[in-house]
Amino acid sequence: MTRSDGKELKFVVDHKVQVPKDQFPTDAVYGNSDKPQLRLITCGGVFDHAEHSYVDNIVVYANLA
Numbered sequence: 130m131t132r133s134d135g136k137e138l139k140f141v142v143d144h145k146v147q148v149p150k151d152q153f154p155t156d157a158v159y160g161n162s163d164k165p166q167l168r169l170i171t172c173g174g175v176f177d178h179a180e181h182s183y184v185d186n187i188v189v190y191a192n193l194a
Contacts, residue, residue, distance in 0.1 A: 140167050140191040147173050147187050158188055165193035 131137050148154060158168050167190075174185030 138165075139194040140165075141194045143190045143192050145187060145189040147185050149174075149185055153186055154188065167191040 130140070146154070158170065169189040169191070171187050171189075172183035172185070173187035174183050176182070177184050
């Protein structure tokens with residue numbers, strides 16, 4: 130990523146998890162950390178046609194390289 134001052138930062142994926150939406154790891158995703166980290170949250174798993182959405186979330190965790 131490129132900061133507003135032009136400095137480029139590189140993040141490396143540490144791990145990813147797939148969890149049911151009703152078991153979303155709120156504290157792990159939105160909690161404080163002691164170092165620069167990124168979280169990418171997207172949908173995954175089986176598509177529920179009745180609800181028009183996926184049943185799971187995929188969370189990717191990345192740390193500053």
